[in-house]
Amino acid sequence: MVRLILRRLAWSVPLLVVATMLAFLIVDLIPGDPARVILGPTATAEQVEALRVSLGLDRPWFVQYLAWLGDALRGDLGTSVISKTPVIDQLNARLPATLSIVVGATVVSAVLGVALGVFSAVRGGWAGRAADVFAMLGFAIPNYWLGLVLVAVVAVQLRWLPATGYTPLTESPWEWLKALILPVITLAVGGVTMIAKNTREALRDVLARDFIDSLRADGWSESRILVRHALRNAGIPIVTAIGVFFVGVLGGTVLVESVFAIPGLGGLAVAATPAHDLPVLLGVTVYFCTLVVIVNLLVDVTYGVLNPKVRAA
Incomplete structure (x- = not known):
């Protein structure tokens, strides 16, 4: 029984990686820009681009994902782009x-x-x-x-x-x-x-x-x-x-x-x-x-x- 449980837990690791990677890709394909959402429609293109750089959104998707994955493995799920509050606090609530x-x-x-x-x-x-x-x-x-x-x-x-x-x-x-x-x-x-x-x-x-x-x-x-x-x-x-x-x-x-x-x-x-x-x-x-x-x-x-x-x- 212990061996069965350990085997299932081992399989859960790639499941979480694949699921989060697919979620990352799907969201990346959805039209829209979080920087534009934050600044509103009146913001200039230069302001939007500056915010994208500060948020790290200008990097390739796989670089962003690996950075997120490294933080997640340490128990840090990041901060909400919109509300600026820790994600884990929102989820637990x-x-x-x-x-x-x-x-x-x-x-x-x-x-x-x-x-x-x-x-x-x-x-x-x-x-x-x-x-x-x-x-x-x-x-x-x-x-x-x-x-x-x-x-x-x-x-x-x-x-x-x-x-x-x-x-x-x-x-x-x-x-x-x-x-x-x-x-x-x-x-x-x-x-x-x-x-x-x-x-x-x-x-x-x-x-x-x-x-x-x-x-x-x-x-x-x-x-x-x-x-x-x-x-x-x-x-x-x-x-x-x-x-x-x-x-x-x-x-x-x-x-x-x-x-x-x-x-x-x-x-x-x-x-x-x-x-x-x-x-x-x-x-x-x-x-x-x-x-x-x-x-x-x-x-x-x-x-x-x-x-x-x-x-x-």
């Missing part, structure tokens, strides 16, 4: 909001998805068909559209929950929870359907195996077979689906944070893109990639718990 949404959506999706998948696999018939219909609807409904509908109905018309904003957990746990309900539901709908479908297919495959019939012949109850053996053997596809959902939902936070006006990492990236605030965009990329690495590592560790063969690999 917004990270709790993004984590609250992503972790909340993942937990809700995992609990409801596994429960629905187990129910449809055990009962079959109409339950399985209903799960398929629900899955199709979940995949077809765009997150941002669902978020707008929830705001219009639940927040504006019914006035049950706040439409926008975010309250830190440390300030008011109750207000924090209320602010998260609509964004979490918006992101979790697709996750519930995906995890439910994967759970049902994996569980049906396990329940059809010969050793399950042997356990039934030995007098084991259906609930005991399900909990002790079926779910454990179907666990790897289920854990994989949960991990894939977590990684995918990170991208969904960009739109959801915009819809609900939540000050998270996605909203920070959206605001930094038109301004060519490269240090901020690279910092967001580092944080997102780090979250992906952590989740993949947790998934691999769970594989090892569920399957001894993985621990020996």
